[in-house]
Structures are given as C-alpha cells and as structure tokens.
Amino acid sequence: MIEASLDKVFITTLSLFLFGTFAAAVSQKPRTANLIAHTASFLGGMTGAITALGVLLGQQTIFLSAWYIIADISLSFRIDALSAFFLLIICMLAVAVSIYSIGYVTEYYHKKNIGLLGGGLNLFLLSMVLVVTVDNGFAFLIAWELMSLVSFFLVMYEHERPGVRRAGYVYVVMTHIGTVFITLSFLALFLFTGSFSFTDFQAMSAQFPNWLKNLIFIMALIGFGTKAGIVPLHVWLPRAHPAAPSHISALMSAVMIKTAAYGLLRVSFDFLGGGPVWWGAIVLAAGALSAFIGILFGLAENDIKRFLAYSSAENMGIIFMGIGACLVFNASQQSLLAALALTAALYHILNHAMFKGTLFMGAGAVLFATHTRNINELGGLIKRMPYTAVLFLIGGLALSALPPFNGFISEWATFQSLLHLSFDIPNPWWKISGGLAAAALGITGAFAAGGIIKHFGTAFLAMPRSEHARGASEVPASMRAGMAILALFSLVLGVWPGFVLAITKNINEKMFHTHLSGDAIWYVPFAGQKTETLFPGIVLLTLLGILMLGALLLRFWAGKGKVHIDETWNCGTSLESSMQYTGTAYSHPVLRIMQRLTGTHKKVKVYQQYAYYPRKIGYHLYNDHSIEDAAYKPVVAFTVKVSQVIRMIQNGNLQSYLAYMVITLIMALLWIRQV
Amino acid sequence: MLEQMIQMAGWIVLQTAILLLLAPLVQGLIKKSKARLQSRIGPSILQPSYDIIKYLKKDAVISDKASWLTRVAPYIAFTAVITAGLLVPTFIVNAPLGVAGDIIMVIYLLGLARFFTALAALDAGSSFGGMGSSREMALGAIIEPAFLLALFTVCLLSGTTKLGQIVQVMSGKEWALIDPSYALAFLAMFIVVIAETGRIPVDNPDTHLELTMIHEGMLLEYSGRYLGLMLWAAEIKQLIMLNLFISAFLPWGMALDWSSIGAGAAIFIYGLKLALLGILLAVIETAYAKMRLYKVPKLLAASMALSVLAVIMRVVM
Known part of the structure; x- marks a missing residue:
C-alpha cells in the first residue's frame, strides 16, 4: 500500500517539475512567472524528499515504467537506497533554493526573462532527478546530457555580461568531454551485456574479463571526474560557477556535481561490484x-x-x-x-x-x-x-x-x-x-x-x-x-x-x-576491542555548558564590566578604509609559501619624475596557475593541429560534399548487407 | 547511571580546574626560568595569574569599527580551548570526555579557537590585526599536517585515535617504548608543540613589534576582560599541547585508576613532567633567535619529514 502511494508521490514530483518548466516559460509577467516556477519547484522538492525518505527509512525499492519504445530504449525508474539518498539531497536543495529564488530573481525583473530562468530551474531539477533515478543506460545518458545542456543555458543566462560566454564555452566543452567518456563506458557495458538495463549490467558484469572491468572503470572515472571537477579536470568549475546566477550556482555546486559521485558509485560498486x-x-x-x-x-x-x-x-x-x-x-x-x-x-x-x-x-x-x-x-x-x-x-x-x-x-x-x-x-x-x-x-x-x-x-x-x-x-x-x-x-x-x-x-x-551502529553517536565496532566513537552532542553540550557557566561566573565575580567605544589604534593617525588588510594581502603569506605550485610573483612599478620621488607605486600580484597550463596547453595545441588537418575535408566545394554523401551511403549499404 | 553521570561531572569540574589554574602557572614557570637563564631575577611565577585576574576585572575599550564578533570571539575561543582540554588526559590515563571525542576532535576544537581569534583580529579594521591573522592562518595551515603526522606516528602503534587507549598502550610498553621511531616522532612532535604554542623560534610571545608578531598582533585591539580571556585561552592551549605531548610520549607514571596512592603519585609525576618541559621550552627560547617568517615552513617540513621517517622505521623494523 505504502509502496504504491510512494510511486504516486514520485510521479507528482516529476509532474510538478515538468509543469513548472512549461508554465513558467510561457508566463508573460515576471511576478507570475516567479511565483509559478518557484511554487512548482518548492512542492516538487517537498514531494521528492518524501519519496526519498520513504524509500530510505522504509527499506523498499520503487519500480516505475513510463515509456517502453523498443527492447532497450525505455524510460523506467528504479529508486533504491543509493538513488533515494541522492534524490533526497537534490530535493532538499530544491526546497531551499526555491524559497531563496523568490527574492533573488526580483533582481532581474524587467531586465531579463524571468519565465525562462524559472522554467530552466525546474527543468534543471527534473534532469537531475532523472539522472539519479532512471534504471536504464540509454535514459541515463539522455538525462545526463539534458542536465549538462540545461545547466549550460542557465550559466549563459547573463550572456551579455563580459566573460560569461567564454565561461559557458569552457563549461560546455569540458562537460562534453566528460560525457564522451561516460558514453563510452556505458557502450562497453552494452556491448558485453547486450542490454541497456541496469539490472542486466549488475547481473552480468561478474563474468566480465578483468581488462574490460578496468576499462569501464577508468572511462567512468574520467567522465564522472570531469563533472565532479576533479583536478586537473576542474577548469570549468571556477569559470562556470561565478558566471551563473547565484541560485543556479548553489544548485550546480551543491547537487549537480554530486551526480558524478552517484555515477561513480553506481558503476564501480553496483555494476562492477x-x-x-x-x-x-x-x-x-x-x-x-x-x-x-x-x-x-x-x-x-x-x-x-x-x-x-x-x-x-x-x-x-x-x-x-x-x-x-x-x-x-x-x-x-x-x-x-x-x-x-x-x-x-x-x-x-x-x-x-x-x-x-x-x-x-x-x-x-x-x-x-x-x-x-x-x-x-x-x-x-x-x-x-x-x-x-x-x-x-x-x-x-x-x-x-x-x-x-x-x-x-x-x-x-x-x-x-x-x-x-x-x-x-x-x-x-x-x-x-x-x-x-x-x-x-x-x-x-x-x-x-x-x-x-x-x-x-x-x-x-x-x-x-x-x-x-x-x-x-x-x-x-x-x-x-x-x-x-x-x-x-x-x-x-x-x-x-x-x-x-x-x-x-x-x-x-x-x-x-x-x-x-549508533544513533546520537557515531560508534564503529571493530573486530578487536578498540572502537572509534564520537559523541558530538556531548561535546556541544559541554561547550555550551562551559560557555554559560563561565560567562555567569565571570559576571558574578567581576561584575558587568564597562565597555568604552573608541577608535581603532592606528599609530596615532586616523584610520582610512584603504588602510585595512585586503583579501589579496591576506592570502599572500600562504601563496608565497606555496609559490612553486601557485606561481605567485609580484611586479612593483614605480612611476616617478625624479629618482627617489615616486609619484605613485603600482603593486601587482600574479598567480599563474602553472599546473593548469601544463595540463591544458599541449592538449589544446594538439587539438588545434588535428583540427587543421581535418579542415581539409571542409573545402567549401559543393561537389565534394555530394561525394562524401554518396560514399557514406555506399558504405552504409555495404555494412547493412554484411550484417 | 546517575552515579556515573555525577562522577563524570565531578571529573569535568576537576579537570577544568586543573586547566584553569595550572595554565598560568606553567606560563609563569617558563617566564621565570627564561629570566634566570638570562641572569635576570624575573617576575614571580604567579605573575601571569595576577595579570589575568587584573585583566578580567578591568573595563574594556572596543573599536567603533568592530561588530559583535569582537565581543563574542573571546568567549568562544576560551570555551573551545577548555573543551579540547577535557579530551586530553593529564595525570590519569583517560580524560573526562574521553568517550566523546578523540585526537581529531582536539585538533579541530583548537582550530575553532584559532578561527575565531583570527576572525576577530580583522574586525576592527586595523592592519596589525590583519597581518597577525593572515600569518596565523598561513602558519596554522602548515602546522596542521605536521601535527597530524606527528600524532599519527603514535596512533599507528595503538591502531586507534582515542587518547585514552593510546596512553594505555603506550604506558603498557614501559621502557620498550623507546626505539628509533619513537625518538624521531618525539622530535617531530616537539617542533609542533613549539610552533603551536607560538614560542621562539616560530613566534615571540613577548613582543608587540609589528614586524614580528603573530599571535600578539591578533590581540592588539583587545583590552580588559576580553584580553584576559584571550590570554588565558592561549595559556590553556599551551598546557593542552604539553598534556598531549606527555600523553603521547611520556606516559610513564600515569595513574591507571582513582586509587588514592596511585593518583597522588601520578599527580606529582605529572607536575614534574610539566615543569621539565616548561624549563626545556625556556632553554630553547634562550638559545635560539626567532626565525624569519618564511623560514618557519621549512622547520615544519622538517617535522613532517621526521614523522614520515618515524612511520617508515616503525613499518620496516
């Protein structure tokens, strides 16, 4: 009974996100769009969280089959504990971000299309929910691609701002490199199981030869590692997050990159064991x-x-x-x-x-x-x-x-x-x-x-x-x-x-x-006598107890104590806001200690009319991310070189394009014949 | 159950009292021995205690640029340090909160105190505070792995991070504890103790000269009760570092239970160890000059290298 109703709750979640996507996108007035989009995503998040908690605490699995096209190409869902855990996180963030966005998007009123932003938010949430719940490799790849593309468009939302397009470009390139590897790893699974179903992946991977398992794992690691922003595949992270509107960055950073961890756990433990x-x-x-x-x-x-x-x-x-x-x-x-x-x-x-x-x-x-x-x-x-x-x-x-x-x-x-x-x-x-x-x-x-x-x-x-x-x-x-x-x-x-x-x-x-085991505590029983325990609650209580008791005792013993308000000591001169430590200065010691890795160096330029009397002094601090350069420059140079060679076939001559088509047709016919 | 809770509460009160009273005494002892080594008479051993009492009773001056953080930070730093102290054994093999946390908890509670001290230093907008805070966090980041590695060498022997069990395993070994690996780890941890307590050659606790100060720079805007709490917290932290060192490297003579003779002797031995360590710190402070700021990471790197060597020795021998 409960299981049946959880199904429906989950369908409600999907429908709410879907409704939010379209209803918001067609709304004309910014206020209506804001309200519809964020109400839908809020309710979707709540129902999704209920589904997830039901699965996690009720020890059950939800199966759902939506469309069935041909044997392997279907949209079916299976929410087991691992899926539900990620679903819970996505939905918790959906709830918080929806509430936040009601205020945040007012910033864009009458400047940008709120409907598209709100609809995009819903579609983004929907795509992430799909990624962690679908039960089919094909559907997974489509959901993954949908997630990447929607997030790309959301990153590009303020495309007229300088730097945003470039950031979006880096993001879309990097994320697709990742997708290529994930697709390869799923195709390898498909080739050796003859099916796209996750259940078949789990059942048959035990008989895989070791080299194949290793190959699938490495490709999944590179693919998901790109989405997770693992160094040196992280270059898109610091570019895309600042470019996106902040509630979208919150979602991207808090949950989207986590889907990579889901994928890695799914492939390495669930499929390959x-x-x-x-x-x-x-x-x-x-x-x-x-x-x-x-x-x-x-x-x-x-x-x-x-x-x-x-x-x-x-x-x-x-x-x-x-x-x-x-x-x-x-x-x-x-x-x-x-x-x-x-x-x-x-x-x-x-x-x-x-x-x-x-x-x-x-x-x-x-x-x-x-x-x-x-x-x-x-x-x-x-x-x-x-x-x-x-x-x-x-x-x-x-x-x-x-x-x-x-x-x-x-x-x-x-x-x-x-x-x-x-x-x-x-x-x-x-x-x-x-x-x-x-x-x-x-x-x-x-x-x-x-x-x-x-x-x-x-x-x-x-x-x-x-x-x-x-x-x-x-x-x-x-x-x-x-x-x-x-x-x-x-x-x-x-x-x-x-x-x-x-x-x-x-x-x-x-x-x-x-x-x-353990409830309010963390208690890890080991084979021997030693156990690692942690009671954070007791520590917090002690901390609060000492704080209050100490403050009270101090109050009784030394009285309330007068506080005089006066200026900050600045060697007798008045303190200007420009005299404060800046962020640049604050991190300088660490960067200097780690100079080899961060490539920190400074340039001091003295503007002067006469020696010893500078008019002003310019101080510049540079951080060359030499690790990023070392990893990417050769790859980019190589890609450009290969592209230049391949460009030969793009000669702009209509006849040769027709020739390509004919050759492709003949090859395709031959191949079909052979099969 | 109730009886146990009362016992635990009693133990917490006892250990808190030890920390509160002993910390200024240890500071006084170090100052006194340093003065004697420099052929000065020096202030009384009780002077730091008098100072704290005086500070706590005085009115405070607070900057008009500062926010509530300046007033809250001393309380948080102080309580975080005390709570950390309740997790570290003193003269008996376990600590009152021993079940609730381990070495990692101690490090991160000290980190909480450091966090609020460094944050409050920026609150008044003074560039001295910024300088102290920025240096503290830079060095703190380098100290942290050295600290963890030095303790790791000890944990490896007992296979746990719980201090109570570590001490039991270590003191069970008696004199067999001393081997090459122990000696290397001893040195590594001693460097960390010096760095973490902000003593020469890493930081100079006696100076207010802006070019050299780290910890004192952060406290420059503090006065009265708030300064008293911050200074007391720093002294207690110093005591905790010494307690950690004693538990991990000098566990001999610690009481195994609360029997009166054993506990009495253990308290005496504990006091003796503290006094010896204090005098050793004073000797080092007298013998060495303060290092340049950017040389300190090399010292800590040396500590890390010693720890790694200690682990290798432990594994191969």
Missing part, C-alpha cells in the same frame, strides 16, 4: 590532489564565487578520498571499514550540499546587495546585512570542518577511514599512504578555514571599501529563509549523526552486508 586495490588507490590519489590543489588555488581568489567554486573542487576531492578508501577496503575484504568509508563519503556529499548551498546563496545575497563579487571592494557588511553575515559564517564554519557543524563529522569519518587504511591493511605502503592522505586532508581543512576568514573577514568585517558596500542593505526575507534552512541543517547534521547513519544503513547493507 568493486575492483582491485589499485582502483581505490587511483581514486584516493585523485581525491587528495583535487582537495589540496583545489583549495590552494581557491585561496588566491578575491572573487567570492570563484573561491567557493574552487572549494567545491576541494570537497569533491574529499568525497573521492572517501570513495577511494572504500574501494580499497572492499578489495581487502574489510567490509565494516568499507561501510565506514562509504558512509564518510555519503555524509560529506550531504554536508557539502548543505553548507555550500548556504555559502553560494550567501554570496548571491552579497551580490544582490552590492553588485560586486570582489571582496576588495566590500567590507563592513556585518552591520548592514546582519542575518546574511551570521548565515554565511555558519556555512563557513561548516566548510572549515569545525565542530559543532556538519563538515566536521564527515571529515572526522574520512580521517578515520584514511587512518584505518594504515592501521588495518597489512601492506606497508598503506601504512605510510594512509598517514600522508590524512595529512593532506588536514592541510586542506586549514586552508579552507583560512579562505573563509579571508572572504568573511574582508567582505563582512571592519569598514566598507567602496560605495557598493556602503550602500548595501539586508536582503529580502525569502532569501534569508532559504539560507537559514540549510544553515540549520548544517548544525543538526553536525550534532546528530544518527540521522545519516539511519538513512545510509540500507546502502551499506546492500553493498557490504554490514552497517554502522
């Missing part, structure tokens, strides 16, 4: 590299949204580290530890969606209020936008993996997975690699904290640096509400891991036939 240890080692290494390089490049940025985009590459790296550890444990028959690593990765997927959603929406709020993303033009927003400041800070604390927020719990679990690689895998190489991976994770967290302090401190604290910041005012209530929902989840998930353990239980049961 795990693989040899070196699969895990590759994923782990790619994740560690991505986490470290991603956040390091992010530190150099003065554009809030570019920083957040780089940090998304970092967080996908952390997720990949968890998946990599999981693959290694799975290959070594350590099922409980594999479950721990998978839970860490899934937990981080959920957490990153929550806090990165908050942060991107917060960056959007700053953009909405000040019309600039450059933190060196901002400052003092904490007094003008108090709510946004608090919500952004919560998101930032979670991003920096600081307790009591959710980022800490999943990083803790990832740390445990990495450390247990060295504790419990006998191979001596892992003893060292596990520790080094944990150290890489540590430096990543510290860099993230530095980046958040740089951006929050420069944009929100002290004095405004420009008219933009001086004239800012708090954003509409709907935008604050959208951010607040996700910020609240950041706190709840940070002190109550039991919820995530409950919803990931079935995924672990299915893959490893074991699960982690």
Whole structure:
C-alpha cells in the first residue's frame, strides 16, 4: 500500500517539475512567472524528499515504467537506497533554493526573462532527478546530457555580461568531454551485456574479463571526474560557477556535481561490484590532489564565487578520498571499514550540499546587495546585512570542518577511514599512504578555514571599501529563509549523526552486508576491542555548558564590566578604509609559501619624475596557475593541429560534399548487407 | 547511571580546574626560568595569574569599527580551548570526555579557537590585526599536517585515535617504548608543540613589534576582560599541547585508576613532567633567535619529514 502511494508521490514530483518548466516559460509577467516556477519547484522538492525518505527509512525499492519504445530504449525508474539518498539531497536543495529564488530573481525583473530562468530551474531539477533515478543506460545518458545542456543555458543566462560566454564555452566543452567518456563506458557495458538495463549490467558484469572491468572503470572515472571537477579536470568549475546566477550556482555546486559521485558509485560498486586495490588507490590519489590543489588555488581568489567554486573542487576531492578508501577496503575484504568509508563519503556529499548551498546563496545575497563579487571592494557588511553575515559564517564554519557543524563529522569519518587504511591493511605502503592522505586532508581543512576568514573577514568585517558596500542593505526575507534552512541543517547534521547513519544503513547493507551502529553517536565496532566513537552532542553540550557557566561566573565575580567605544589604534593617525588588510594581502603569506605550485610573483612599478620621488607605486600580484597550463596547453595545441588537418575535408566545394554523401551511403549499404 | 553521570561531572569540574589554574602557572614557570637563564631575577611565577585576574576585572575599550564578533570571539575561543582540554588526559590515563571525542576532535576544537581569534583580529579594521591573522592562518595551515603526522606516528602503534587507549598502550610498553621511531616522532612532535604554542623560534610571545608578531598582533585591539580571556585561552592551549605531548610520549607514571596512592603519585609525576618541559621550552627560547617568517615552513617540513621517517622505521623494523 505504502509502496504504491510512494510511486504516486514520485510521479507528482516529476509532474510538478515538468509543469513548472512549461508554465513558467510561457508566463508573460515576471511576478507570475516567479511565483509559478518557484511554487512548482518548492512542492516538487517537498514531494521528492518524501519519496526519498520513504524509500530510505522504509527499506523498499520503487519500480516505475513510463515509456517502453523498443527492447532497450525505455524510460523506467528504479529508486533504491543509493538513488533515494541522492534524490533526497537534490530535493532538499530544491526546497531551499526555491524559497531563496523568490527574492533573488526580483533582481532581474524587467531586465531579463524571468519565465525562462524559472522554467530552466525546474527543468534543471527534473534532469537531475532523472539522472539519479532512471534504471536504464540509454535514459541515463539522455538525462545526463539534458542536465549538462540545461545547466549550460542557465550559466549563459547573463550572456551579455563580459566573460560569461567564454565561461559557458569552457563549461560546455569540458562537460562534453566528460560525457564522451561516460558514453563510452556505458557502450562497453552494452556491448558485453547486450542490454541497456541496469539490472542486466549488475547481473552480468561478474563474468566480465578483468581488462574490460578496468576499462569501464577508468572511462567512468574520467567522465564522472570531469563533472565532479576533479583536478586537473576542474577548469570549468571556477569559470562556470561565478558566471551563473547565484541560485543556479548553489544548485550546480551543491547537487549537480554530486551526480558524478552517484555515477561513480553506481558503476564501480553496483555494476562492477568493486575492483582491485589499485582502483581505490587511483581514486584516493585523485581525491587528495583535487582537495589540496583545489583549495590552494581557491585561496588566491578575491572573487567570492570563484573561491567557493574552487572549494567545491576541494570537497569533491574529499568525497573521492572517501570513495577511494572504500574501494580499497572492499578489495581487502574489510567490509565494516568499507561501510565506514562509504558512509564518510555519503555524509560529506550531504554536508557539502548543505553548507555550500548556504555559502553560494550567501554570496548571491552579497551580490544582490552590492553588485560586486570582489571582496576588495566590500567590507563592513556585518552591520548592514546582519542575518546574511551570521548565515554565511555558519556555512563557513561548516566548510572549515569545525565542530559543532556538519563538515566536521564527515571529515572526522574520512580521517578515520584514511587512518584505518594504515592501521588495518597489512601492506606497508598503506601504512605510510594512509598517514600522508590524512595529512593532506588536514592541510586542506586549514586552508579552507583560512579562505573563509579571508572572504568573511574582508567582505563582512571592519569598514566598507567602496560605495557598493556602503550602500548595501539586508536582503529580502525569502532569501534569508532559504539560507537559514540549510544553515540549520548544517548544525543538526553536525550534532546528530544518527540521522545519516539511519538513512545510509540500507546502502551499506546492500553493498557490504554490514552497517554502522549508533544513533546520537557515531560508534564503529571493530573486530578487536578498540572502537572509534564520537559523541558530538556531548561535546556541544559541554561547550555550551562551559560557555554559560563561565560567562555567569565571570559576571558574578567581576561584575558587568564597562565597555568604552573608541577608535581603532592606528599609530596615532586616523584610520582610512584603504588602510585595512585586503583579501589579496591576506592570502599572500600562504601563496608565497606555496609559490612553486601557485606561481605567485609580484611586479612593483614605480612611476616617478625624479629618482627617489615616486609619484605613485603600482603593486601587482600574479598567480599563474602553472599546473593548469601544463595540463591544458599541449592538449589544446594538439587539438588545434588535428583540427587543421581535418579542415581539409571542409573545402567549401559543393561537389565534394555530394561525394562524401554518396560514399557514406555506399558504405552504409555495404555494412547493412554484411550484417 | 546517575552515579556515573555525577562522577563524570565531578571529573569535568576537576579537570577544568586543573586547566584553569595550572595554565598560568606553567606560563609563569617558563617566564621565570627564561629570566634566570638570562641572569635576570624575573617576575614571580604567579605573575601571569595576577595579570589575568587584573585583566578580567578591568573595563574594556572596543573599536567603533568592530561588530559583535569582537565581543563574542573571546568567549568562544576560551570555551573551545577548555573543551579540547577535557579530551586530553593529564595525570590519569583517560580524560573526562574521553568517550566523546578523540585526537581529531582536539585538533579541530583548537582550530575553532584559532578561527575565531583570527576572525576577530580583522574586525576592527586595523592592519596589525590583519597581518597577525593572515600569518596565523598561513602558519596554522602548515602546522596542521605536521601535527597530524606527528600524532599519527603514535596512533599507528595503538591502531586507534582515542587518547585514552593510546596512553594505555603506550604506558603498557614501559621502557620498550623507546626505539628509533619513537625518538624521531618525539622530535617531530616537539617542533609542533613549539610552533603551536607560538614560542621562539616560530613566534615571540613577548613582543608587540609589528614586524614580528603573530599571535600578539591578533590581540592588539583587545583590552580588559576580553584580553584576559584571550590570554588565558592561549595559556590553556599551551598546557593542552604539553598534556598531549606527555600523553603521547611520556606516559610513564600515569595513574591507571582513582586509587588514592596511585593518583597522588601520578599527580606529582605529572607536575614534574610539566615543569621539565616548561624549563626545556625556556632553554630553547634562550638559545635560539626567532626565525624569519618564511623560514618557519621549512622547520615544519622538517617535522613532517621526521614523522614520515618515524612511520617508515616503525613499518620496516
């Protein structure tokens, strides 16, 4: 009975998104379009979340068949625990972003077509839901392509702004390179199973020869890695995210790139049933590299949204580290530890969606209020936008993996997975690699904290640096509400891991036939006596207890204490806003320490009439992303060269084009004849 | 159940009291020994405690540019540090909150304190605060992996990150604990302790000279009660680092349970270890000059290299 009704709830979700797409697109008035689009996506998100929770907590699977064209080409759905987990995240973000967008899109009233933006949002959500729920390789590829294209159009929404088209172009090229590899990997599966159905993939892949499994895995890794923004395939992330409208960036960063993790988990565990240890080692290494390089490049940025985009590459790296550890444990028959690593990765997927959603929406709020993303033009927003400041800070604390927020719990679990690689895998190489991976994770967290302090401190604290910041005012209530929902989840998930353990239980049961126990706690029972436990709730309670008791005691003992308000000490001169530390200056020490990787160098130019009396001094700081250049320049040069050769056939001569067609026709006829 | 909770609450109160009272004493001891080594008489060992009492009672001056963050940050930093301290054993093999968290929790709670200190430093708009904050976060990022690696060498021996169990395993080994790997890890961790407590040669806790200061730079705009809390938090953090060092590398003589004789002796031994470490820190501060800022990463890289070597030694031997 319940199962039957969950079906209907899920169909309602799809219909709502579909309705939102078309109804909004044809609406003429911006207000109507805004209302229709975001009501539809809000309700769609709510119903979708109900479906997902029903599946996750009710231990069931939803099967649905929509269209059946011919044998392998059909649209059918199967929502198992893994699908439902991702569906839940997409729908949670859909709810929060819908509320936020009601306020945010008023920015575009009478400038741009709101109907298209709202309709695009719905279609984007629909495509992501399809990606994680369809049960057929063919439908998956179409949904994947739909997701890529819709997000491309949404990135290009403000195409008249400088730089946006170029960003969109890089995005569409990179995402299609990824799609090529994913398609190849699915075609390989199709060729050897003779079917596009996921069920057949699962059933028959056990008989695959090893080289084929390896090939499918590597192609899926490259393909999904491109979408996930894994270094060195991350170049589109810092370009596309700042170009897109902020609520779209929030969705892209919080959920769209997570579909890559879904795809990788689906292919590597569900289809191929795990693989040899070196699969895990590759994923782990790619994740560690991505986490470290991603956040390091992010530190150099003065554009809030570019920083957040780089940090998304970092967080996908952390997720990949968890998946990599999981693959290694799975290959070594350590099922409980594999479950721990998978839970860490899934937990981080959920957490990153929550806090990165908050942060991107917060960056959007700053953009909405000040019309600039450059933190060196901002400052003092904490007094003008108090709510946004608090919500952004919560998101930032979670991003920096600081307790009591959710980022800490999943990083803790990832740390445990990495450390247990060295504790419990006998191979001596892992003893060292596990520790080094944990150290890489540590430096990543510290860099993230530095980046958040740089951006929050420069944009929100002290004095405004420009008219933009001086004239800012708090954003509409709907935008604050959208951010607040996700910020609240950041706190709840940070002190109550039991919820995530409950919803990931079935995924672990299915893959490893074991699960982690614990409700308000995180408790990992191991074979020996030692157990790793974490009670974040107790720590939070102690923290609050000491805080209140300490403040009270201090109050009783020393009295209320007077506070005098006076100027900031500036060696006796008056403090100008231009004297404050800028974002550029803030990250300079780190960049200088990491000079080899970031290619940081400065140029000082003295403009002078006479020696010793400069009129002004120009100081420029450059970061050459030499890693990106090293990876892409040769590839681009090669592609251009090949294209020049291929251009020969495009000679503009009508006769030769006709000849091509005739030759193609003859070849096709011959081929059909042969078959 | 209720009895257990009361016991735990009692233990929390006891350990909090140890942290609060002992931290300024250790600071005083280091200052006193440093003064003696430099042939000065120096202030009394109790001077840092007097200072804190004085600060807490004084009125505060706050910048007109600052927001609520300046007032909230000292409380958060202070409580985060204390909570971290409740997770680290002192004279007995477990800590009051030992079940609730592990080494990673300790590092990240200290990170929370660092985060708010560095953020509040930017609040007044002073470029001294910005400079201190920017340097703190840069060095903090390099210290973090060194810290993790040094502790990792210890965790590897016991196969867990829980401090209580690590200490049990370590003290169970008695003198067999000392081997080449232990010596390398000892050095690595000692470098981290110096860096994390902001002492010479990484930072100079006694200076207000803008070109050299890191931690003091961040506190420049603070005064009165807020400064008192921040300074106290820094001293407690120093004590926690020493406690961590003692738990991981000098676990001998820690009490296994609450029997009165054992606990009494353990408290005495604990005090002795702290005093020795304090004097060692003073000797290093006297013998070395402060390093240039951009040389510090090399020192920490050396610490990381030592840790990796320690792990390799552990694996091959």
